Amino acid sequence: MHRLRLSLFAFLLAGLGFELLPSAASMQQSRVDPAKGGVGDITGPYEVPDPKWPEWAHPYPKPGYIWGSQGGVFAESPNRIYLANRGELKLPDRVPPNFPGNWGFFNQQAATQPIANMVNCIVVVDGNGKLIEAWNQWDKLFEWGRGPHQVYISPYDPERLVWVVDDMRHVIYKFTHDGKRLVQTLGVLDEFGDNDDLTRFRRPTMIDWLPDGTFFVADGYGNTRVVKFNKDGKPLMKWGTRGTGPGQFNTPHGIAVGGSPPRVFVSDRGNRRIQVFDVNGNFLEEWPGIAPHSMMMSADEHVWAVDSISDRIVKFDLSGHAEYSFGQFGTRPGYTWAMHQISADQDGNLFIAEVFGGRTQKYRPKPGADPTQLVRGRSLMPMAGGTR
């Protein structure tokens, strides 16, 4: 019954989605530019390459367990992909023979139920999903929370430090590239502060950077603000209050920085819009009609937003024109259930982490795919001392 309800819901959303983007754009009269793609365009310019899916990157849980919610993914290169897992879930005693290997198959959100064992929370895999590194030494950091929310490397950092946001423990961790050392913790572990507290977060969600290392944190589930830090992690300013007006938020869940002059694009998920600010928090404009879990600034200076309502990936230019979209709710290969972070490698492969589907899928460009429809990851600074 639940599955039927979900399917109906997805169908209705898909139907709405067909109109959603043009209608969103039509609210901005000058921006009417219907997005290409539409219902049925499930994987867009991509295909799911591994016919054995979901074996891709799924050999690690011990017998009787399965990966739970997948908070984040970051492709540093085609053969070094960081996966942020929110722990492992115990499988039912009897698993149907057609069980594909991801929790979403049970039509139960993998985010919170049942309580996950916090193991293999950060792992690094190659392009085939083969394990390269498991940062099990840090699993204990996530035990009192729900695991890592997202994972990143700043495109401007030659050290390629690895940043991990932990929303439920109210902190952001910065690790060395190899994961051997925890370099910095932003926030106070387990303590949450209110909107005017620059020492504590209240369930932070996402980060993005300026070329000089200045970074912005969307904060988040509990607070309703963006906090700006200098490159060393010193808080510089904050903006945002709870509400629906310009500069107000309800669950700022995603953030992307780019453009010239640089702008800060904030997913105001609860208000179903993207808000645009200058780097000092001055409101510039809003793009209504989309409620992204996450956003990504691409190498060709577009904002790619993953919509929590329609389960579609939408490409915006920096003026808010929706240029293209694809994707559809579902638990079969290629479909998605709550995309939470996307990342693209230098070969054009796209990785999508699903918090409710409980998997991270790899998408490969179809032969002859339109390059304007591909998500292009930002180049990273060459690593000091060479890449690993």
Add this chain to the structure above:
Amino acid sequence: MTRIRGAQASGCANDVHAHANQPPPRLRRSAGALAKAEACALLVALSLTLAGVVVSAQQRPNFTGTWKYVSSTPPNYPGSNGWGVPSPTVVVTQTGTELTIESGQFGAASMKVVYKLDGTDTVWDGTSSSQSGSTAVVKWRTKASWDGNRLVLYTWNTALNQMRDIMSLSGGQLTIVRATEQPGPSTNATLTYTKGS
């Protein structure tokens, strides 16, 4: 300055030793007196600080009592999925080292929870129950710290329930500024309790 004079008068600045190769007596006396005055000032400041700490500790409120729920802001604050729901009665017992709260705010059933007042964690295994009736054995943890006359209490469990209560006393009323976190929406409320029996 008054404090320094007071210290000198009490015998702190008597002893100026003479040594060979020292500056003229007037300067020596002056330097020695200055050093003595500084030492005494430091001593007095330290004493006053310690006294302040003692006074401050003595002034910290004692929340012991049986407290009856009066109201909340926003009105009819419901808590969050059975977590942080204002309990009609909260029984608080405070000693010099810990504070114990017995309340229904930790889930569907009334529960006794201990907070150590030295800032260290208290961890135990227990059940987590919700109003929906589901229960699970989870780890619990609490922590307390003073912020002036306010007591900040954190309660966490591994079922992803989190609560921050900031407690204060005023005019015979107990005020709890409550914030909860769960994977769902955050909540904030100010709860007022009055002494009852």
